[in-house]
Amino acid sequence: NGLQLSRWLVCGLGCRYSFSQVVMIRNCVHFCFLEANLHRGVKIPRQEPSSHDSLSPLSPGPWGRCMGNECGPGGRQSRAVWCTHVDGWTTLPTNCPPAVRPDNQQSCFRVCDWHRELYDWRLGQWSPCVPVALRSGGEVPPPAAPPPSSVCTGREEGIQTREVACVRTSDGAPADDAICEYFEPRPRLEQACLIPCPRDCVVSQFSPWTGCSKACGIGLQNRVRNVLAPPAFGGTPCPNLTDFQTCQPRACEGQEGLYSLKVGPWSPCALLHSRSTRQAKRRRNKERNRGKGGPRDPDTQELIKKKRNRNRQNRQESQLWDLQVGYQSREVTCNHRNGSPVALSLCRQEDLPVTFQSCIMPRDCVVNEWSAWGPCSKDCYDPNTPEGVRSRIRQVQLLPVGGGTVCPSLEESEPCSPKADEVPPCPTYGWKTTEWSECRVDVLLSQQDRRRSNQTGLCGGGVQSREVYCVQTNADLLTYLSNLKDKEATRPVDMDLCTGPAPNTTQLCHIACPVECEVSSWTAWGPCTFENCDDQAAKKGFKMRKRKIINEPSGGRGNCPHLVEAIPCDEPTCYEWQLVKLEECVPDTGTECGPGTQIPKVQCINSSGDMVDQQLCRDAIFPMPVACEVPCPKDCVLSPWSQWSLCSQTCSGKTTEGKQMRARSILAYSSGEGGIPCPNNSALQEVRSCNNHPCTVYHWQTGPWGQCTEDTSITISAGNGTAGLGGDATCSVGVQVRKVICVRVNVGQVPPKKCPESLRPDTVRPCPLPCKRDCIVTSFSEWTQCPSTCQEGGNVKSKQSWNRIIIQLPTNGGQECPDVLYEERDCEPQPVCQGYRWKTHKWRRCQLVPWYIRQDSPGAQETCGQGLQTRAISCRRQDGGPADIRECLKSANSMPAITQPCQLPCQDDCQLTNWSKFSQCTADCVGVRTRKRALVGKSKKKDKCRNPQMYPLSEIQYCPCNKYNAQPVGEWSDCILPEGRVEGTLGMRVQGDVKECGQGYRYQAMACYDQNGRLVETSRCNSHGYIEEACIIPCPSDCKLSEWSNWSRCSKSCGSGVKVRSKWLREKPYNGGRPCPKLDHVSQVYEVVPCVSDCSQYIWVAEPWSLWKVSNVDLKENCGEGVQTRKVRCMQNTVDGPVDAVEEYLCDPEEMPLGAQESRLPCPEDCVLSSWGPWSLCNLPCNGFNRRERMAYPVRLPGMGKQCLVSKQSEACMLNKNCYHYTYNITDWSTCQLSEKAVCGNGIKTRLLDCVRSDGKSVDLKFCEELGLEKKWQMNASCVVECPVNCQLSDWSPWSQCSQTCGLIGKMWRRREVIQPSQGDGRPCPPEMEQWKPCPVQPCYRWQYSPWSECRVQDATCGEGLRQRNVSCFVSDGSQDGEESMVEEELCGGLEMAVDGQKQFTLEEMCTVPCPSDCYLMEWSPWSSCQTICVNGVDQGLGSVQVRSRPVIAQEPENLLQCPEQAWETRPCIGGQCYKYQWMTGKWQGSSRLVWCQRSDGLNVTGTLILFLHYFLCVGVCVCEDGYTEVMTSDGLLDQCTLIPVLEIPAAGGTKGDVKTSRAVDPTQPAAEQPGKFGRAWFLQPFGPDGMLKTWVYGVAVGALVLLIFIASMIYLACAKQPLWALEAWCTVRGLPSAKLDVKCSLH
Secondary structure (H helix, E strand, O other): OOOOOOOOOOOOOOOOOOOOOHHHHHHHHHHHHHHHHHHHOOOOOOOOOOHHHHEEEEEEOOOOOOEOOOOEEEEEEEOOEEEEEOOOOEEOHHHOOHHHOOOOEEEEEEOOHHHHHOEEEEEOOOOOOEEHHHOEOOEOOOOOOOOOOOOOOOOEEEEEEOOEEEEEOOOOOEOOHHHHHHHOOOOOOEEEEEEOOOEOOEEOOOOOOOOOOOOOOOEEEEEEOOEEEOOEOOOOOOOOOEEEEEEOOOOOOOOOOOEEEEEOOOOOOEEOOOHHHHHHHHHHHHHHHHHHOOOOOHHHHHHHHHOOOOOHHHOOOOOOOOOOEEEEEOOEEEEEOOOOEEOHHHOOOOOOOOOEEEEEOOEOOEEOOOOOOOOOOOOOEOOOOOOEEEEEEOOEEEOOEOOOOOOOOOEEEEEEOOOOOOOOEOOOEEEEEOOOOOOEOHHHOOHHHHHHOOOOOOEEEEEEEOOEEEEEOOOOOOOOOOOOOOOEEOOEEOHHHOOOOOOOOEEEEEEOOOOOOEEOOOOOOOOOEEOOOOOOOOOOEEEEEEOOEEEOOOOOHHHOOOOEEEEEEOOOOOEEEEEEEEOOOEEOOOOOOEEEEEOEEEEEEEOOOOEOOHHHHOOOOOOOOEEEEEOOOOOOEEOOOOOOOOOOOOOEOOOOOEEEEEEOOEEEOOOOOOOOOOOOHHHHEEEEEEOOOEOOOEEEEEOOOOOOEEEEEEEEOHHHOOOOOOOOOOEEEEEEEOOEEEEEOOOEEEOHHHOOHHHOOOOEEEEEOOOOEOOEEEOOOOOOOOOOOOEOOOOOOOEEEEEOOEEEOOEOOOOOOOOOOEEEEEOOOOOEOOOEEEEEOOOOOOEOOOHHHHOOOOOOOOOOEEEEEEOOEEEEEOOOOEOOHHHHHHHOOOOOOOEEEEEEOOOOOOOEOOOOOOOOOOEOOEOEEEEEOOEOHHHHHOOOOOOOOOOOOEEEEEOOOOOOEEEEEOOOOOOEOOOOOOOOHHHOOOOOOOOOOEEEEEEEEEEEEOOOOOEEOHHHHOOOOEEEEEEEEOOOEOOEEOOOOOOOOOOOOOEEEEEEEEEEEEEOOEOOOOOOOOOOOOOEEEEEEEEEEOOOOEEEEEOOOOOOEEOOOOOOOOOEEEEEEOOEEEEEEEOOEEEEEOOHHHOOHHHOOOOEEEEEEOOOOOOEEOOOOOOOOOOOOOOOOOEEEEEOOEEEOOOOOOOOOOOEEEEEOOEOOOEOOEEEEEOOOOOOEOOOOEOOEEEEEEOOEEEEEOOOOEEOHHHHHHOOOOOOOOOEEEEEEOOOEOOEEOOOOOOOOOOOOOEOOOEEEEEOOEEEOOEOOOOOOOOOOEEEEEOOOEOEEEEEEOOOOOOEOOOOOEEEEEEEOOEEEEEEOOOOOOOOEEEOHHHHOOOOOOEOOEOOOOOEEEEEEOOOOOEEEOOOOOOOOOEEEEEOOEEEEEEEEEEEEEOEEEOOHHHHHHOOOOEEEEEEEOOOEOOOEEEEEOOOEOOEEEEEEEEOOOOEOOOOEEEEOOOEOOOOEEEEOOOEEEEEOOOOOEEEEEEOOOOEEOOOOOOOOOEEEEOOOOOOOOHHHOOOOOOOOEEOOOEOOOOOEOHHHHHHHHHHHHHHHHHHHHHHHHHHHOOOOOEEEEEOOOOOOOEEEEEOOOOO
16 A cells, blocks of 8 residues: 555664564564673673574563652662563473573662753754765665666755763763663654755866066966866865976077075064163163264154253143054075075175165054943833934043054843833824715716716715824823813824725715606696685686695705696686486486486585585585487487587687587487488587686795705704704704795786785794704924934025814804914024044154164164154034044944054255145146145255256146036936926815826936046036926816717506616716726717606597498488498507597507498488497406407387387407406616716616516506506615715825935936726726836046056065055046946045945955965865756755865976865855856868856856867766777776677667766776766667677678778878878866866877
């Protein structure tokens, strides 16, 4: 199952094992017993063969627990011992030899808990990583290199071991492991590890050969290379880094120089002898000279001359220096070129180097103790805020001189945090917000909507904003919430003090859209009635018509139009009889026909049409019976009168009069013989007047309600008002007043008496008076901080400000906000920053080396020569006052030198004054400038001093010619609009407040250069530093659509349908404008809403039937078959009846009445029936079993002998024919409908209910309602239309500091943030959230060291010398590859005198000029690039290193053996790279080409090779390509490659005769031990399966022999003519020593 057992561990004490069987445990235990006894020195007797041979020794069990009364070594433990057979089973103890029976008890160490502190495990170091495959028997062999044929492809798995022992913690003495195991398991003894691949040393290619070390004679040339990668993990060491070859430019004329004068290093500075010692020595010299008449000590003369009056310059002004002048000496020797010293006289030189000089005794810096810690910068307690800082200082007591140790830091700081009981708690801060501003809808309008729509009365979704400010949250809260007199809120503080996300400053809001008042149609005019039926004294009456409110308006009924109109009338009445119907005509004579009477059936109604008690109509005129006639068989029969038509006019005037009409038709003609004849045609119609009242309609018209004014007589609770922040507890009840006038329609205002007074609307109503809200502002913030530090570069005026914030605006007449919300004032002037400078005092007297030291040197009798002088230095303020030395050390430039070499002129020396300054130039490029100096003292009379060639007294320079030219640099900046903004209403930021587009400017920096190409200030080119160019930021254009089209007609004329309107695209958005809504394929957007059509809005109206047209004309009878016709029109139905004819398709075709009918006109004495009545209703369900019927009644009875036809018809109720089922059908939801003044926000979606007949036809809802079907659906639901919120951005931040303090590439940035991301179809955020513009170009000045001069040894050939450098002012353009040029030091005058941050300059240092006999190490090479140990380009995780090296240099061939060892060193680094190596080849030049090894970064790591025929692959040592065998020289170097006589089948990319390389093990091994071959070609095997050579091998061998004879012959012929050039190549791969290929041809 994949379980892999580890190797058996060595069986030791404790018997460690892994995955073992039981029998193996026993064997291990037995072995442990032997091993344990051997460790104790127990001698195991040799057993003779006996009968017990088949039995094993007694087997002991494990030791039990150590038992004892006390802790420590006095315990005892026991174990079981038994006898076992060799097969593993247990036998009797008597079968085992008693002599070897193990002990079953022993002493032990009883461990107790308190031993835990006394003992612990001691862990040894991990051993080197050993491959798993090479570890055997517990022995650890040394790491071995991989086999020659192997190629390391990664890290090899290995094992590391270590020693673990239990020891006493007090002294480390070993203890029993059981003690430590009692408390803690034994730590692991081994662990897995990885062995990296060996990495050979890699070196660079050789540098060019140096010049010859000698100008004549035999010298040396050398070339060097550097270590690029050090050897690691057993890789090949680095080769020689230096290569030498002899050279001889020319033969020396005369004897070649063999000696060189060498000076040694200066000895340490030593003090002069004490004064008493010098005086004693002078006395001895005086006595000696007195007898010899020798010279007198000049120092003594000087002391006598001064008479102990020391110069004031020799007294130090400060105790910070301990200047002691000493002296130092050096040795001058003469050396042979082989390095051996010789007599000084052999070095021929007139002036020997000085062997002594004055010096300053080195003194280290001395500082005093640290002062006490200063106060903590954090003066409050809060463990959650950052700690403060406290500092302490120390003073300098003695400054370093003479190269002594520099002063340590004089100030240090540490974090601190005060305790809770020492300081008050730290203030905490939090965000506060003002109240939300008014909701604004106009900010959501698109560009198109803003231009074409009236922005008043907008409603729906909007945006409101507020201001966010920071306050202290744990301060005592202000009392403005409870105390109405205190209107101040918490004062704002700096916004940076608040942490965490700030609250939102904008949010969506909603303004309720007003609901428009909807009214019904006018009712018909009522009867003439009294204005007040309870008061009928006035004879004035009115006819009135009314309408009612269908949809209540949001602002109350006052916003609805008038609901009642009145017309004055005469003879008013309050109650009247209403005719319900006329009874059947009853003949008066009691016969069946003839004249009769119809009795009216009436009811009493009031003026509103409601039925009331009949007693109320007692005064009204009761309708009279109506005369009628029942036709006899021979009479003419007429139909009943039709209903009166609608009145043609609503009122009557001078030119208009209302008329009504009704008609009847002839059903049968009379016989003419005694029958009543039919009337003429005019008698078939009747016309009467109607609406004969005048057209003077009056109504009350109301104006809008006025403002709610206070009415202090009544109060309501605050709950009925709106109490704001700081509002009153209760609010008053106010009153509203409106104007009410009487209006005559189409005329205007008339006196009020014309309108019914009882219907007059109210002019005054109570109203809840809104509570007053005063303006609430915060307190003024603290004044912003003035600069607390001094002003750099002068007194600059600063300002400080404070502000307060409006958190509630006033409403309803509340107290107004203050006018001043922001104030600023000038800060008190701060003193100019106190600068510090070093003050240098006069140089003291030049001190020479004492005469007793220099008395043997030339000129010792004069007090002249080179010496040393010192001076005092003090620290001063800029105003000249003294200051502590620490201030100058911290802020002033580098400390001036306190010592300098000096020269006391001797008698023969020329003395001159210092050079004066150059004279001023009158103009650039014109004239010259001069400087002068003069001879001093006796030098004026000396001829050599007056030699102008040696001692010129004046110098002339041409005036500098400064020409400047300006050049644009860098790229154009972003297009930047002029700054400035417009404040939005109530502080709210809206689209368009900030100018985001239009004309701006872009900038390009200008650089100014002088005639030498050096960067200078732009002012010299008369430039302000920029090129300005106008640019345009295109304004965003929103998507533009057309206006909404008109709503289409409802898709159905009966029931629910849909109506549609549309917009079409007029202009697409661009430049980040609002996107378009989703359009269809013809770029239109639709809005579809459900609609409902009243099924009775269009009806068929039929005119009366025409007269009969009889087909069978019987003039006598005037009866028989005939036709009647009539006009049928589709008309729009209104409350007043059908009015206008419309298209016929609007009416239901199924319900269209017949326009013609064929029937039989009854003859005289025939029965005449009335028209068929309506069908009765079918009883549901429509199953075919139920029936319906209709009736007709006789109008004229038949004559004698005749009967009436059937007057009753019936038919079965068949589904969808004459009987129908009805169900409700619900439509889909409409889109979300908004108010016309709304852009978004809350809306309503609707759906409609249909009544659907079983045949699918929509019918009037009354059919379903009459059946009492359940309506369980909600017809309206609220919905939300997402608001198109434009992206809102913050203001641009102030311009940042320049990214570079100087140079060409500096940029300034400003940024803005998204306050409100876009939502819905709002305008998206622009991509440009930051802008940049170039900084003015400034030259980059800096102090920089000049290169070190050559090492110079004064008056000698070699030895210890000096090299100098200067600190100069350089200018550059700030770019990485820009060149630096030295300029005048005045240009760096404003910079700190420091180089790379170091104020202490090193301008002179000791150096060594090697003598011709010296072999020495070069200076360290630069650090190599950081590289990582990789295999196949994969980092092995072993870190990265850099390396540098020091090659050896020699100048004499005979001194090569005296050279020191070359050196290299490494250091870790970060960010190393993986490098690969490959061979690079040049073009073939004849039979040769250039071949070199190159690193993947382009660096050559081997020298150039010129190879014939073959080339090397850059992998390791030089070996032959597959198919060739190596021919080695006697010293193990590759001589040539010979073709192997095999048949090769080349693979793709294979090459012949190429020299490859593989991993280097030892390039000097014999060819048989060279690494194995590898390649990409397949070979035929020369041996068969039986081990015998194949036949084709013999053929190939014969062919190869012939070929070799031919090649030998050609070589002989070629060499007989001329010798060949020797081939000499260097194979340098992976840092191995060079392998030399030397192929030569000789004549035999």
